Amino acid sequence: MPPTLAPDIAATLGQLQAQVLVRGWLSANNIVFRHAGAGQLVDSGYISHADQTLALVDRALAGTPLVGLLNTHLHSDHCGGNAALSQRWPGLRITVPAASRSKLLPWDDDQLSYRETGQRCAPFTPQAFLEDGDTVQLGGRRWQVHAAPGHDPDAVLLFEPDTATLISGDALWQQRLAIIFPELADEPGFDAAAQVLDRIERLQPRLVLPGHGEPFTDVAAALAASRQRLAAFIAAPQKHRAHAARALLVYHMLEHRRRPRQALVDWVASTPIFLKALQCVGDAVKAQQAAETTVARLLADGVLLPLREDGVDLVQMADG
Numbered sequence: 001m002p003p004t005l006a007p008d009i010a011a012t013l014g015q016l017q018a019q020v021l022v023r024g025w026l027s028a029n030n031i032v033f034r035h036a037g038a039g040q041l042v043d044s045g046y047i048s049h050a051d052q053t054l055a056l057v058d059r060a061l062a063g064t065p066l067v068g069l070l071n072t073h074l075h076s077d078h079c080g081g082n083a084a085l086s087q088r089w090p091g092l093r094i095t096v097p098a099a100s101r102s103k104l105l106p107w108d109d110d111q112l113s114y115r116e117t118g119q120r121c122a123p124f125t126p127q128a129f130l131e132d133g134d135t136v137q138l139g140g141r142r143w144q145v146h147a148a149p150g151h152d153p154d155a156v157l158l159f160e161p162d163t164a165t166l167i168s169g170d171a172l173w174q175q176r177l178a179i180i181f182p183e184l185a186d187e188p189g190f191d192a193a194a195q196v197l198d199r200i201e202r203l204q205p206r207l208v209l210p211g212h213g214e215p216f217t218d219v220a221a222a223l224a225a226s227r228q229r230l231a232a233f234i235a236a237p238q239k240h241r242a243h244a245a246r247a248l249l250v251y252h253m254l255e256h257r258r259r260p261r262q263a264l265v266d267w268v269a270s271t272p273i274f275l276k277a278l279q280c281v282g283d284a285v286k287a288q289q290a291a292e293t294t295v296a297r298l299l300a301d302g303v304l305l306p307l308r309e310d311g312v313d314l315v316q317m318a319d320g
């Protein structure tokens with residue numbers, strides 16, 4: 001069961017006519033709005049959780065039809081339920097960041113990062129697009145749209161000024177910092193991420209509804225933690241690369257739970273995002289070594305557990 005919300009957070013969500021469905025790491029949080037007989041949703045989780053997402057959203061809506069769905073960005077953990085939700089509620093209007101438009105129309109797995117990361121997402125068709133400076137109606141209130149490049153160049157933030165509530169996606173979490181994906185491909189991203197943190201600070205949010213983790217109000221501490229982490233990555237980009245490889249591998253194991261060790265190493269050594277992160281594009285030997293090292297470190301740290309079954313070495317997630 002999720003922890004009980006602090007009274008001030010619950011009161012603000014009440015004003016916003018919003019409920020936050022806090023998920024894990026494989027699926028991003030879902031924010032459900034119910035207003036004037038219509039339901040809206042921000043972000044839809046990962047594809048393998050689509051049934052669970054449908055059930056949770058159904059329960060939160062309590063019979064109200066879902067008419068609108070917005071995505072903060074199009075990583076697989078934020079829009080993997082879009083297709084299933086469209087099937088469940090025909091006519092559902094899907095709104096995505098305008099910067100992603102050409103990647104979706106027509107659908108392009110390569111540009112959308114799913115092939116590169118070895119992740120999955122069922123195709124869907126967006127009807128509307130969010131630009132920096134736009135406003136959107138959610139739960140009967142006007143939310144500002146702000147560009148939020150860094151983690152994902154196309155991402156947006158949503159901000160409701162009356163209650164000073166921020167839907168931050170993966171641009172700000174309470175304790176951790178999301179991977180700055182462009183940097184893995186030797187493209188600039190750290191500066192953009194820093195500027196987004198400045199932009200968030202200028203908005204002076206009192207409540208943050210992040211893409212992962214519980215809603216939080218200690219925004220200054222979260223910004224300080226993100227800036228510290230970002231400064232460490234800027235000072236030692238290799239640490240960012242190693243962190244990214246690790247986080248992406250954990251994400252994969254959250255989906256698959258248990259895999260033969262050698263198959264996992266081979267998967268890492270042949271999945272483009274890891275080759276970029278570990279700087280071994282075009283070098284199969286180095287890729288195998290780097291993949292083996294990444295898996296070995298997660299085993300040494302107890303994030304993955306070793307297992308042997310029928311003479312085959314397996315690894316599985318340690319979180320039960």
Ligand SMILES: [Zn+2]
Pocket residue numbers: 028075077078170211212
């Ligand atoms: Zn995410």
